[in-house]
Amino acid sequence: MIRCHLSTLMGRxxxxxxxxxxxxxxxxxxxxxxxxxxxxxxxxxxxxxLCRLFRCSVGELFEVVADDAQVAR
Known part of the structure; x- marks a missing residue:
């Protein structure tokens, strides 16, 4: 699953x-x-x-996290 940290960056x-x-x-x-x-x-x-606006890298904007279904395997 891809997680987007836009809300965190906007809050910051x-x-x-x-x-x-x-x-x-x-x-x-x-x-x-x-x-x-x-x-x-x-x-x-x-x-x-978005990366230009927040002066961040793609890795700071998006993150790959394991799904619960994948963890259970």
Whole structure:
């Protein structure tokens, strides 16, 4: 499972979804899906825009974590 740390980064910088959408030029629904971790795909330009805004690497924005089903195997 891929975990998105957008909400943590936004909290750190005290930004709202509307602020991130405005500053990156991303659609608000894209930012909301990443914030709520309901996104099923993300375009590379969106990842780049978010990394530039938060001055972070892709690894700081996204993290691979084991699913509970995978751990039980």
């Amino acid at each position: 910088d005290k930004l709202r979804i509307a602020d991130v959408a405005r500053q990156t030029g991303l659609n608000r629904s894209t930012v909301t899906a990443l914030y709520r971790e309901t996104a099923t795909r993300v375009d590379l330009p969106a990842v780049e825009a």
